[in-house]
Amino acid sequence: MTETNSTGKTGVQPRPVVGRLPKYAAGKPPVDVPGLESFKLSSNENPLGPVPAVLEVLRGAVDLHRYPDTSCTLLRNALSQFLDLPADDIVTGAGSLGALNQILAAFSGQNNDGVPDEVIYAWRSFEAYPICVGLAGATSVQVPVRADGGHDLDAMAAAVTDRTKVILLCTPNNPTGPALRSQETEDFIRRIPANVVIVIDEAYQEFVRAEDAVAGVELYRKYPNVMVLRTFSKAHGLAGLRVGYSISQPEITQYLRAAATPFAVSGIAEQAAIASLENYSQVVERVQSLVNERTRVVAGLKALGWAIPDAQGNFIWLDLGPNTQDFAAVALDHALSVRPFGDEGVRVTIGEVEANTRFLEICAAYTKEPRRS
Incomplete structure (x- = not known):
């Protein structure tokens, strides 16, 4: 017979491993900022969407x-x-x-x-x-x-x-x-x-x-x-x-x-x-446009003197260490959501041209550049 507590609920518990698992944190959406279009750069999505x-x-x-x-x-x-x-x-x-x-x-x-x-x-x-x-x-x-x-x-x-x-x-x-x-x-x-x-x-x-x-x-x-x-x-x-x-x-x-x-x-x-x-040729065209934007973003960051790892995906990594959450908050204030990882760093997806340009502008004004390897 199943035991119940005073509220009538069973004492159901998951396997012990479940309590030890880290929680998956999906990329958060951006917030509305008056006068700015919001962009989500916190999930590695293709901003161009699928082919027609x-x-x-x-x-x-x-x-x-x-x-x-x-x-x-x-x-x-x-x-x-x-x-x-x-x-x-x-x-x-x-x-x-x-x-x-x-x-x-x-x-x-x-x-x-x-x-x-x-x-x-x-x-x-x-x-x-x-x-x-x-x-x-x-x-x-x-x-x-x-x-x-x-x-x-x-x-x-x-x-x-x-x-x-x-x-x-x-x-x-x-x-x-x-x-x-x-x-x-x-x-x-x-x-x-x-x-x-x-x-x-x-x-x-x-x-x-x-x-x-x-x-x-x-x-x-x-x-x-x-x-x-x-x-x-x-x-x-x-x-x-x-x-x-x-x-x-x-x-x-x-x-x-x-x-x-x-x-x-x-x-x-x-x-x-x-x-x-x-229609893979169209997929290739879309991917190349994002790679071109990635190249522009990487060049812009290097021009600022920022050190970043070799970016071969549709995202870049900022090794911001203890400044990780601070940078994410600054980006959010500018209607950009990025993906912070604890106190390790920030991942930023390559998004729309306007979003990427705004990201570079934020970096240009941010004084705590990533750590160098």
């Missing part, structure tokens, strides 16, 4: 009362042609985060003896990593990023134990910005036991312009324990539809399908993603 063909698909949606194809066959076939790899090597998920959760559910957690597996990732990196790892029942092993904001691959390799089951490589790293290089990544993979899953999270890969940046798909072809994460949320501007995918070889995908959430990607999201792929 996607909007036509959304306007024509008529089968919302039907369950989607849980295997996303049409999208996987489209991606197969687009990426020149087998459709069976693709497993879709609700954004790259949903695809990541499927990976963690399949390969990390608690063993029969109750001992948790370990998942290694750089820190600071994607804010959802510790949450996802904790909910999977595994233990996070966070390896500090280098002073330049990049992954310390030597330290990550040294952190591997016989309990390590998954390693997450975020490239470009969110929120600091640097992308992993091809040779250093392959050298790292060769140092890792073949039974450890290595996930190359490429949520922002379309924005990368570094000539020697790692190409996850090439490494997945060479190493059976390497997986790639991709999303339609960033470059394609479909963040609100939640469609992403992982790429891995058959010995891995068989387990991912068993762990996949049924119907995670809606039918309308699948159709929208296909339409975006069919």
